Amino acid sequence: DWTMGAYREAKIADIRAQVGDGRVICGLSGGVDSSVAAILIHEAIGDQLTCVFVDHGLLRLNEREQVETLFRDHYNIPLVVVDAEERFMKGLEGVTDPEAKRKFIGGEFIGVFEEEAKKLGGADFLAQGTLYPDVIESVSFTGGPSVTIKSHHNVGGLPERMNMELVEPLRELFKDEVRELGRELGLNDQFVGRHPFPGPGLAIRIPGEVTKERCDILRKADAIYLDEIRKAGLYDAIWQAFAVLLPVRTVGVMGDYRTYDSVCALRAVTSVDGMTADVYPFDAGFLTNCATRIVNEVKGVNRVVYDYTSKPPGTIEWE
Ligand code: XMP
Secondary structure (H helix, E strand, O other), X not given: OOOHHHHXXXXXXXXXXXXXXXXXXXXXXXXXXXXXXXXXXXXXXXXXXXXXXXXXXXXXXXXXXXXXXXXXXXXXXXXXXXXXXXXHHHHHOOOOOHHHHHHHHHHHHHHHHHXXXXXXXXXXXXXXXXXXXXXXXXXXXXXXXXXXXXXXXXOOOOOXXXXXXXXXXXXXXXXXXXXXHXXXXXXXXXHHOOOOOOOOHHHHHOOOOOOHHHHHHHHHHHHXXXXXXXXXXXXXXOOEEEEEEEEEEEEEEEOOEEEEEEEXXXXXXXXXXXXXXXXXXXXXXXXXXXXXXXXXXXXXXXXXXXXXXXXXXXXXXXX
């Protein structure tokens, strides 16, 4: 019968068989999926694996530091951190279409990897934390409808020129199974319980043009929202909670002054696998408190709204 312990052993054998004595690069996104993939692969092949964490400037507050601590200090996994913020911000200038953002970010990621792979003296394999829902939402089945809902940046094949084969040990798993595997690999509950975070990061939570300034505003609002959720003891009851910075300015009043600033939307959903989702029913007092704190503490935001759309018909992310 099937256990996560047996799955882990089977995958380790698969990885060893696939990789041989080749070199593997794993792209870390800061999320649970790529972290679990990396730790599993490291267990299989040790220092034949190098992790590359691209700081594209689209991360949550303190996320880079958390990844560095976990991988370098705790697991002792070789890790390269690439500071690519400027490059991503430059490329995102003037880009407002959601699919164009995703395509640019996915493509740029591959470009950064290619460069890092070269610097590391080449690698034969690229590891990714692709999950089963990523596979079925992005790829149409033979004979099925050929509709791409969203092009997930971590799926979709690598350009031939990279000459690297994919290692995707989580391809058959749903999110809850990845968390179980993470625990099996020694990750603590707090880490495996982290809410999912999309590869394109904050870019798909900033409808319209993405700038460093807007990322900074969103990071602050998001951190306050998550802080309140943790303080209320609700973090683990929620599948995903995050703030979205809207490209809409509205009028407000602060003391004796008129303000004309951005609207921030808050989203929180429950879900089993991300394929469908229900809105998390916060009580009004909780949301009022979040709104007050965000407007008071985040310069550039003067109005906060809550998203009451379930999936379907909405998606979890706004883009
Ligand atoms: P949607 O917005 O499609 O999201 O309802 C479903 C789940 O997938 C996450 N998501 C992504 N994850 N790369 C990822 O690794 C992506 O490009 C991506 N887009 C969405 C989303 O956060 C939610 O958990």
